[in-house]
Amino acid sequence: MSKVIVVTSGKGGVGKTTSSAAIGAGLAMRGHKTVVIDFDVGLRNLDMIMGCERRVVFDFINVIQGDAKLKQALIKDRRLENLHVLPTSQTRDKDALTTEGVKKVLDELREEFDYIVCDSPAGIERGAHLAMYYADEAVVVTNPEVSSVRDSDRVLGLLNSKTALAEKGDGSAVKAQLLLTRFDQNRSANGEMMSVEDVLEILAIPLLGIIPESTSVLKASNEGTPVSLDEKSPAGKAYMDAVGRLVGEQIEMRVNPGEQRRGFFQRLLGRTA
Amino acid sequence: MFGFSFRQRKPSSAQTAKERLQILLAHERSSGGSNPDFLPLLQRDILEVVRRHMEIDSDAVDVKLERSDDLSSLEINIELPYAKQLKRA
Numbered sequence: 001m002s003k004v005i006v007v008t009s010g011k012g013g014v015g016k017t018t019s020s021a022a023i024g025a026g027l028a029m030r031g032h033k034t035v036v037i038d039f040d041v042g043l044r045n046l047d048m049i050m051g052c053e054r055r056v057v058f059d060f061i062n063v064i065q066g067d068a069k070l071k072q073a074l075i076k077d078r079r080l081e082n083l084h085v086l087p088t089s090q091t092r093d094k095d096a097l098t099t100e101g102v103k104k105v106l107d108e109l110r111e112e113f114d115y116i117v118c119d120s121p122a123g124i125e126r127g128a129h130l131a132m133y134y135a136d137e138a139v140v141v142t143n144p145e146v147s148s149v150r151d152s153d154r155v156l157g158l159l160n161s162k163t164a165l166a167e168k169g170d171g172s173a174v175k176a177q178l179l180l181t182r183f184d185q186n187r188s189a190n191g192e193m194m195s196v197e198d199v200l201e202i203l204a205i206p207l208l209g210i211i212p213e214s215t216s217v218l219k220a221s222n223e224g225t226p227v228s229l230d231e232k233s234p235a236g237k238a239y240m241d242a243v244g245r246l247v248g249e250q251i252e253m254r255v256n257p258g259e260q261r262r263g264f265f266q267r268l269l270g271r272t273a
Numbered sequence: 274m275f276g277f278s279f280r281q282r283k284p285s286s287a288q289t290a291k292e293r294l295q296i297l298l299a300h301e302r303s304s305g306g307s308n309p310d311f312l313p314l315l316q317r318d319i320l321e322v323v324r325r326h327m328e329i330d331s332d333a334v335d336v337k338l339e340r341s342d343d344l345s346s347l348e349i350n351i352e353l354p355y356a357k358q359l360k361r362a
Contacts, residue, residue: 053297054340057312067313069332090301222290 002110005117005246006135006174008159010151012122014143015181018217018227020119021049022236023139025226026243028083032114035074037105038088039131040121041097047087050077051224061089064101070108079229084113094126102130124158134164138176139208139246144183144194149202152178156205177208179242184213185255196255209242211235212256296342312336319349329354 007020017040024036037060038046047053052075058068063086070086077083086109089096109116120131132138138159142152156176165172180199187193200207216233220226228243230236234256244251284292316336323329333352339345 048293048297053293055338057336057338062313068316072335219286222286222293224289224293 002113003115003136004106004110004134005115005137005139006120006132007117007139007141007179008120008128008132008155009122009141009148010124010128010155011143011148014141014148015211015217016122016141017045017049017119018221019139019141019179019181019211019239020046020117021226022228022239023243023246024050024085024115024117025077025080025083026228026240027115027117027247028077028080029228029240030243030247031082032247033082033112034115034117035084035086035109035113036117036119037086037109037131038119039097039127040119041088041092041094041127042090043121044088044090046085046119047075048224049221050085050226052077052085052087053224056087059087059089060105061092061096063105064096064098070105079225094121097126097130099130099133103134106134124154128155129158129162132159132163132174135159135174136165137246138174139179140176140203140205141179141181142199142203143181144188144196144199149194149199152203156203177206177246178203179208179211181211182213183210183255207253208245209238210253210255211238211242292342296340299342300340300345312338319351323351327353 005023007016007023009016020036024034027034036046036050038044039060040046041061044056044059047056055075058073060073062068063070063073073086075085075087077085086105106116118131118135121127140152140155142148159174159176160166163174165174178200180196183196184193188195196207196210212234214233214235216230217227217235220230220233220236227233227236228239238254241251241254316334320329320331320334329351333354335350335352337348337350339348
């Protein structure tokens with residue numbers, strides 16, 4: 001059965017699109033047929049991060065409005081057989097997203113794909129609301145920083161109340177997991193940055209992964225390559241671990257999966273999601 | 274075709290980022306922010322013209338756009354209803 005996963009955060013700039021691209025590519029690498037949808041109408045960026053910006057012809061809004069068929073708007077990734085991108089419109093505004101339209105497109109995608117990753121815009125308005133509304137699971141992207149954690153808490157409240165699953169009223173809920181990004185083990189150890197445990201204590205949701213602050217993330221975005229395709233990168237490895245957990249595997253939590261020479265970086269947390 | 278390049282070195286990722294942005298923004302600005310919104314209309318028109326001469330399915334038209342720095346190409350594929358039979362013959 002296919003799964004709709006929203007990647008959300010409330011706060012902007014914490015790594016939602018980077019994470020959507022990395023998770024989408026990671027799922028595809030594991031053989032799951034995956035589509036990543038950009039919900040940020042008017043500020044399209046997923047196409048750039050995934051390196052298909054020159055191939056956008058039709059978009060999500062064209063499909064919702066019946067101007068194009070879904071298969072015309074889907075862009076097939078050139079690196080990974082199982083990966084597709086559904087770009088959004090750069091010109092319309094977010095009112096072009098309708099609840100019925102989003103449902104129709106997601107229902108059609110569910111027939112063909114194993115995983116549907118919804119890249120939410122920042123904020124909690126229409127685009128963000130609709131990105132999470134039909135989700136089965138949520139990846140809450142959070143930086144170990146006060147405003148990001150606060151906004152994530154707000155988003156968790158919305159996931160528990162303003163989604164199709166929550167509105168069923170039968171105890172169903174979107175399964176939300178934390179993806180802690182831009183984490184710096186040294187600064188955390190020095191007490192300059194909240195620890196993983198601090199953030200988990202506040203948000204009280206399972207931990208999906210810890211993505212270390214890494215230079216490879218900017219490089220990947222410069223080149224339009226999902227960072228999970230960079231096998232040498234600690235961030236890429238951490239995303240692949242997170243993807244493994246997302247599909248239900250037990251993978252031990254490592255803070256810096258890349259830095260194997262330096263034992264103290266490798267402090268195991270003894271925690272699984 | 275991609276076997277050799279005039280570039281002497283592999284460009285840095287920052288250079289790649291700048292070039293990608295320059296290409297993309299040149300297109301977005303020149304269309305006055307209204308990206309290829311004409312494409313659905315173009316597709317509809319093409320379908321209409323072709324239908325004057327033969328019966329085709331509305332799924333039979335495939336439009337692809339490829340942008341690069343000095344050239345953009347629009348590729349339109351129309352699947353003709355008897356194409357399969359022709360291939361067999």
